[in-house]
Amino acid sequence: MFKKLILGATAMAMVGGMQIQTASAEEVLYVPSLSYRTGAYAGGGTPIANGFADYMNMLNARDGGIGGLKVVVEECETGYTAQKGVECYEATKGKGALVYNPYSTGITLQLIPKAPVDKIPVLSMGYGLSAAAVGETFPWTFNYPATYWSQMSSILKFIDSQDGGIKGKKIGYIYLVSGYGKEPIPLLENLAKTMGFEVVQFPVAGKEMQNQSSQWLNVRKEKPDWMIMWGWGAMNATAVKEAAKIRFPMDHFIGNWWAGANADLDPVGKAGTGYRSANMAAAGTDFPALQDVIKHVVSKGKSQIEDPTKVGDVLYNRGLFNAVLVAEGIATAQKIAGKANISGSDMRDGLEALDLSAARLKELGLEGFTAPIKGSCKDHAGGGSIFLQQWDGENWKRTSDLIAPQTDLVRPLLEAAAAKYVSDKPEWKTQTCK
Amino acid sequence: MDLLYNIFVDPFVQMAGTPDFFLQVLWEGFVTGTLYSLIALGFVLIFKASGVFNFAQGIMVVFAALSLVGFHALGVPAYLALFLALAVMAALAWTVERVILRKLVNQPEIILFMATIGLSYFLIGLGEFIFGGEPKSMITEELGLPTGSTVIDVAGGIVILQHIDIAAALIAAILVLGLAIFFSKTRIGRALRAVADDHQAALSVGISLNQIWAIVWFAAGIVALATGIMWGARSDVSFALQIVALKALPVLILGGFTSVPGAIIGGLIIGFGEKLFEVYWGSLLGGGVEGWFAYVLALIFLLFRPQGLFGEKIIERV
Numbered sequence: 001m002f003k004k005l006i007l008g009a010t011a012m013a014m015v016g017g018m019q020i021q022t023a024s025a026e027e028v029l030y031v032p033s034l035s036y037r038t039g040a041y042a043g044g045g046t047p048i049a050n051g052f053a054d055y056m057n058m059l060n061a062r063d064g065g066i067g068g069l070k071v072v073v074e075e076c077e078t079g080y081t082a083q084k085g086v087e088c089y090e091a092t093k094g095k096g097a098l099v100y101n102p103y104s105t106g107i108t109l110q111l112i113p114k115a116p117v118d119k120i121p122v123l124s125m126g127y128g129l130s131a132a133a134v135g136e137t138f139p140w141t142f143n144y145p146a147t148y149w150s151q152m153s154s155i156l157k158f159i160d161s162q163d164g165g166i167k168g169k170k171i172g173y174i175y176l177v178s179g180y181g182k183e184p185i186p187l188l189e190n191l192a193k194t195m196g197f198e199v200v201q202f203p204v205a206g207k208e209m210q211n212q213s214s215q216w217l218n219v220r221k222e223k224p225d226w227m228i229m230w231g232w233g234a235m236n237a238t239a240v241k242e243a244a245k246i247r248f249p250m251d252h253f254i255g256n257w258w259a260g261a262n263a264d265l266d267p268v269g270k271a272g273t274g275y276r277s278a279n280m281a282a283a284g285t286d287f288p289a290l291q292d293v294i295k296h297v298v299s300k301g302k303s304q305i306e307d308p309t310k311v312g313d314v315l316y317n318r319g320l321f322n323a324v325l326v327a328e329g330i331a332t333a334q335k336i337a338g339k340a341n342i343s344g345s346d347m348r349d350g351l352e353a354l355d356l357s358a359a360r361l362k363e364l365g366l367e368g369f370t371a372p373i374k375g376s377c378k379d380h381a382g383g384g385s386i387f388l389q390q391w392d393g394e395n396w397k398r399t400s401d402l403i404a405p406q407t408d409l410v411r412p413l414l415e416a417a418a419a420k421y422v423s424d425k426p427e428w429k430t431q432t433c434k
Numbered sequence: 435m436d437l438l439y440n441i442f443v444d445p446f447v448q449m450a451g452t453p454d455f456f457l458q459v460l461w462e463g464f465v466t467g468t469l470y471s472l473i474a475l476g477f478v479l480i481f482k483a484s485g486v487f488n489f490a491q492g493i494m495v496v497f498a499a500l501s502l503v504g505f506h507a508l509g510v511p512a513y514l515a516l517f518l519a520l521a522v523m524a525a526l527a528w529t530v531e532r533v534i535l536r537k538l539v540n541q542p543e544i545i546l547f548m549a550t551i552g553l554s555y556f557l558i559g560l561g562e563f564i565f566g567g568e569p570k571s572m573i574t575e576e577l578g579l580p581t582g583s584t585v586i587d588v589a590g591g592i593v594i595l596q597h598i599d600i601a602a603a604l605i606a607a608i609l610v611l612g613l614a615i616f617f618s619k620t621r622i623g624r625a626l627r628a629v630a631d632d633h634q635a636a637l638s639v640g641i642s643l644n645q646i647w648a649i650v651w652f653a654a655g656i657v658a659l660a661t662g663i664m665w666g667a668r669s670d671v672s673f674a675l676q677i678v679a680l681k682a683l684p685v686l687i688l689g690g691f692t693s694v695p696g697a698i699i700g701g702l703i704i705g706f707g708e709k710l711f712e713v714y715w716g717s718l719l720g721g722g723v724e725g726w727f728a729y730v731l732a733l734i735f736l737l738f739r740p741q742g743l744f745g746e747k748i749i750e751r752v
């Protein structure tokens with residue numbers, strides 16, 4: 001019996017090995033997806049992973065891939081932990097990975113030093129290390145369409161345009177105690193001096209994210225004029241419920257783009273009416289590209305999405321937008337390299353030359369989906385603008401025009417932060433831009 | 435000097451200066467403390483019966499709440515869904531007794547503890563497989579639980595009492611009282627105490643260990659469901675809820691692992707303590723002290739009273 005088992009296992013391993021060999025011999029565009037469909041933050045990770053995979057599968061079905069090569073999206077479960085994220089990276093980098101989308105600031109921080117060594121770029125779309133926007137210092141990292149710092153500057157710019165300006169106001173900042181939540185604090189403290197407002201911080205530990213009554217008692221005590229939130233997962237719904245409990249004016253409560261998903265506000269319902277959040281890509285399915293995803297992938301049962309009505313939700317479209325950036329990076333890289341079968345280095349060049357203009361967005365069937373993004377050697381964030389959306393009790397409604405970041409204030413701070421990051425790394429390789 | 439003033443004078447000046455806010459802090463402390471007690475109760479029940487810290491209690495809270503909202507999402511009426519969720523917890527108790535505990539009678543307690551860690555991971559995987567990882571809304575209104583709030587004017591200010599919080603406190607009180615009577619006045623309750631004292635001695639006088647364990651795990655399942663409903667109504671039903679359940683550890687250290695009244699008093703001390711400390715002293719330490727306050731308090735208790743407030747003092751002869 002035991003002998004049979006060993007023989008069977010050996011045979012299966014041989015067949016498996018042959019299959020893997022066949023797959024790697026075939027020319028494909030291999031894109032690992034560091035997803036998290038399990039754990040405390042799965043509510044956010046699942047729709048993002050679905051949107052990402054569905055768009056790539058749509059390109060495969062509709063166009064035969066990109067430049068004639070199929071895109072292979074391989075998911076690796078990180079559970080939103082840096083340790084597992086690095087394990088996923090190490091397990092997949094040797095398979096010809098073109099780019100990594102870590103979907104976690106913690107994982108991004110771990111991968112930034114690895115990217116130039118392994119020559120595989122990191123695209124931390126709107127998260128990660130803000131200073132990575134400085135292309136001269138971080139040739140291998142990109143954070144299109146904007147950094148946390150530029151997003152924060154856009155939110156503050158919006159507040160400045162309301163109720164007689166931001167000067168002299170008290171701004172409360174409630175955040176998840178993690179690399180992600182702490183990331184914009186240096187900018188916030190700096191801009192407090194420049195723009196003349198006061199900041200009060202309300203940290204929420206990960207294990208207390210569904211138990212925030214103390215933080216909101218402190219909010220009631222401090223009486224801030226506005227609240228800004230850098231929350232994630234179950235923290236968001238709890239915060240909005242607690243804000244409603246203390247009768248904080250909901251239209252003066254603004255979440256960042258990770259605190260404004262359908263899954264965040266569905267459990268809150270009407271109590272959250274008026275709550276605002278930033279966003280970088282439109283919600284809904286009213287775009288030809290989204291219709292193609294439904295036609296070629298979702299309606300054919302090729303999506304992992306359980307409820308097809310969730311196609312077009314905020315985070316589904318976020319994942320899809322990430323896939324658009326990767327696909328455009330690949331297409332640009334193929335053009336520059338003059339070949340379809342590109343490497344990680346080619347992909348880096350493609351991402352740096354990314355030009356997602358309004359005309360190109362229209363061509364892709366995504367007119368008005370997001371602000372145009374143009375990368376360069378110097379600017380790896382694309383200087384993207386954001387917009388605000390507001391919860392009407394049942395759904396999100398876009399309520400602002402595009403708000404450009406305060407680049408004049410943010411860029412010098414980003415450059416200083418980038419210089420500080422490499423100051424104790426003598427081996428760090430930068431690039432010179434014309 | 436400023437520091438001493440901020441520690442010993444300023445907080446009390448604030449309490450006296452804004453009595454409405456002080457009352458609000460006390461109310462929040464009471465509600466949170468009651469919910470901590472409820473979580474701790476689930477641990478105490480199993481610890482009393484088997485001497486094991488049930489690591490899976492947190493995921494049982496999530497599993498019970500997800501079963502409830504899951505059945506309701508399938509179109510089952512809320513009260514029937516509640517009954518079915520209870521049935522799921524009963525089935526889980528029976529399965530745990532059959533598959534895990536029965537095989538481990540008379541094994542060292544650490545083995546049983548490890549088994550509950552395994553059970554915890556199994557339930558996480560099973561839960562994610564069945565219900566998916568996305569957060570769900572608790573069916574608060576469908577269950578007839580109150581929403582809205584009552585505002586009381588106090589000394590020129592207001593105290594806001596959420597109706598769901600009042601209901602949570604009442605339900606927790608009823609559950610605690612019911613379980614206390616069940617385990618102190620009934621035959622099964624006396625059998626439970628006998629099992630807690632000595633497995634072999636209890637077996638020798640004809641007490642069915644297997645039956646007692648299944649009953650106790652079911653009782654812990656009922657407590658888990660009640661906890662899941664109440665915490666779920668305050669935020670949402672997601673796998674992050676299992677982390678909240680770990681707050682029971684300092685509560686148990688304070689109250690004693692074997693004492694039902696200890697779980698209640700311990701929960702209330704932590705609830706009141708962490709709210710008051712966070713609001714009036716937290717800013718001195720940069721805020722966010724709630725995350726560790728309970729554990730530090732428990733550590734201090736461990737130094738001076740290792741068995742907790744109401745726990746049994748263990749004297750072993752050598």
